[in-house]
Amino acid sequence: VTELATFDVRNLDGYRVVIAAGEIDISNARDFRRALQDAAPAKTEALIVSLSAVTYMDSNALAVLLETSRRFGVSRRQLRIVCPPESSCGTLVRIAGLHKVFPMFDTIEIACNGL
């Protein structure tokens, strides 16, 4: 069975970046959660999650983002979401009102320089 989505972890300008690609739904939201946990050990200052290559996501993915953001808030770390506002993911985040919960960036570069 082909993987629905891939989660690539990279180091960029001293930041940990998770690049998600594909579709995130009820069947693989757990993998998304684990990828975010594994990519951001306790000492990480900020985690950048790119959703630009995500072709489908629903509240299952949003729940993972919310939960991670809450966890990060407790330990004063930052979760930055990269996705263009006109993309399907951007629309969904906005409709769900989550753009008020975590900072949104158009590109990874902007997210890196955003601080």
Added chain:
Amino acid sequence: MQKISLTASRRRLPAMVAIVLVAIAGAAAGHWSGTIDLRPLATLCVVAFALFTELPAGIIFAVLLSIVYSATGSTGPGGAAGIADFALFTVIDVLAAIIASAIKVHTARQKVADIALERSALQEYEQRYLSVGEIIPFGTWHTRPDDKLYMSQSFLDLVGMTIDEIQNGGWVTRVVPEDAQRFLEAWERRDQSDGSWEQEYRIRGADEKVYSILSRGTRLNGADGETLGWVGVSFDITIRKRAEERLEFLAEAGRLLALSLDPETTLGRIAALCVPKLADWCTVDLLSEEGQLNLVVINHRNPERVAMARELRLEYPPSDDDDIQRAVRGGSPLIVDDVKNPRIAAAPRDDRHLGLLRELELTSLMYVPLIARGKTLGAVTFVSAESKRRYDSNDLEFAEILCRRAALAYDNARLFAREQRVAEALQTASLPTSLPEIPGVRISATYRAGAKESEIGGDWYDAFELPDGDLALSVGDVAGKGLKAAVAMGAVRQAIRAASFEGASPAEVLNRANRLLCHQNIGMVTAAIGILHIDTRLFTFSTAGHPPILTIRQNEDLRLLTTEGLPLGVLPEYIFTQDSTILDRGSLLVMYTDGLLENTRNVKEGELALAGAVRHELASPSQNAADSIVARVLTSNPTDDVAALTVEISPDSFDRFDMTVAAEPESARMIRRGLRRLCRAAGLTEKRTMNMLVASGEAVSNAIQHAYGVEGGTVSVHAYRVSGTLVVEIGDTGRWRVERQDGHGRGITLMRKLVDAVSIQSAAHGTAVVLRIADGPSV
């Protein structure tokens, strides 16, 4: 002697009467004529009489005859003789009688001496004959006219019987039952033969061993052709016979052991071979990794006793100091020629053990280790029981030879099976475990291994959905067999997948796979590749040395799709071409490997059979089209392996989508795919399509979560277009979960924001969510 003289005197009587009558006639003639001198005649009569009788009778006859002749005057001319003449005549006759008698006695003595000489010579001959007979095992035999049978001492010793017992027919009971009837019938009919008789038979000796005997006899005929009896020789051909049998046995063993490449079958054959020729029952044990002996095969000449023999082995397993363990540890065979001998046989462990041993009539045993390539694999136990056979060193030597061959055959089969398993596993692992489920098409596939167990081929089929929603299809065949082919197949299939995922066209996929094959020197591969765009039904394909792809629709002729490219792995710089066609609604596409055609007598016939099968499938579709087409074409097991892949294009235009799937997380993507196609077909923009997908995704997720852990829970989707609206109904078999929990409850809010209308109908039997969105590009 008495009898002989009596017959002699009886034979002499007429002669004597004749002599007396001649003498009286002579006297009478002399008396009446008075002219002839008849004294010489009288003397002649005396001599003759004396020769026939004893001396006193001869003298009395001489005197009486002299008186008669004198008294009758028949002595000669001149009438009655004087006293002097009479005296002289008497003396002469008496002397003649004495001389004749003396000659007779002398002759008789001579004769007796001759007879004695002859008899001693005869005895010597007989002695020689008997001695020679004793030298030949097992001696000579003869019958007298009274039909009594005489056998040499060596034969009597062999069967341990006296000549009386032999003559009472007791020895016949010793002929082994298998030979008894044939042998006796031949014996009874011996007088009908042309004078010679020959039979081979086996007999159980006093030592309980079985001997093979060649008995050859010849008839003794009397002067008038009557049968006086038979004489014959019993040759011991046991050794020759055994050598012959063993050669035959080994030849048969070699043939049987070479027949199978399956290790279990091979072991079974070893046991089957040995019973009953070499053993009444036979067990094969294999040594486990931990050095444990495990019983794997048991074979008894009497099938009813297999269970009992097994019981004995399982309830009383060999202990560490048991013979079989010693044979295995020492790597050399052991023989127990008599289980009753306490010096060599292990004592029964308890009464039940003893009872089992007795009931199974255990007589003699051989334990022979199975050794191949320097490694002890196990052991074979040969048991002699009801046959009462006692094993000897000859048997052991033979069993060793047999076991050496068997061990090697088993080891070979084991090694082969290991490679076979790997190849099979690889082959199976390389084929897709599931086929994509795409609304609007129905995909089926089948793979059949070739009939020869020694050959795992490199045939494959593959079908997968590309990131852009297109369906990629491939079938192919790697030249060669076995592990190597399976490995090569995996590599090629993966190369094709990788290239397809990167968006390469069918020709480009083949170009890349070809370069890889040539570069890695994997070998020659034929393949057919196709990519189907589901919405437009545009099928783009390219073939490399492979049979054409078939497509057919109702009431139309079969179409062959091929680009006639070279096989892969031949020319690295070869450029493949591709072609495309629109597949009609309701048509059937068939891709296959040439094993499907090679099985028939000729390719033409195979193609006809395939065309027929494809038409039949189109007319009356079955559950698995690929399977039933292959089954229809192949009347027998294929010699080569066969892979086939079919795609049925739904006859309906795509304006509705219905699906019922298990309420599992993995089902969400299938529903999404179907809905995405329908949204596109309905002309929704990318953004509104996504909105509908997310909204229905929320409903599906809720249904799945709700039914999670419930056996057999399902989610059903009915999506259709009605008066400018796309309606999606998502139903489950339980109550809708409305409470807000970890953000999932957010789904309902989201749904309302994403689509034009949402309604939730909750009932006892389940919940239905109905989503509506205006179709077309309008906002």
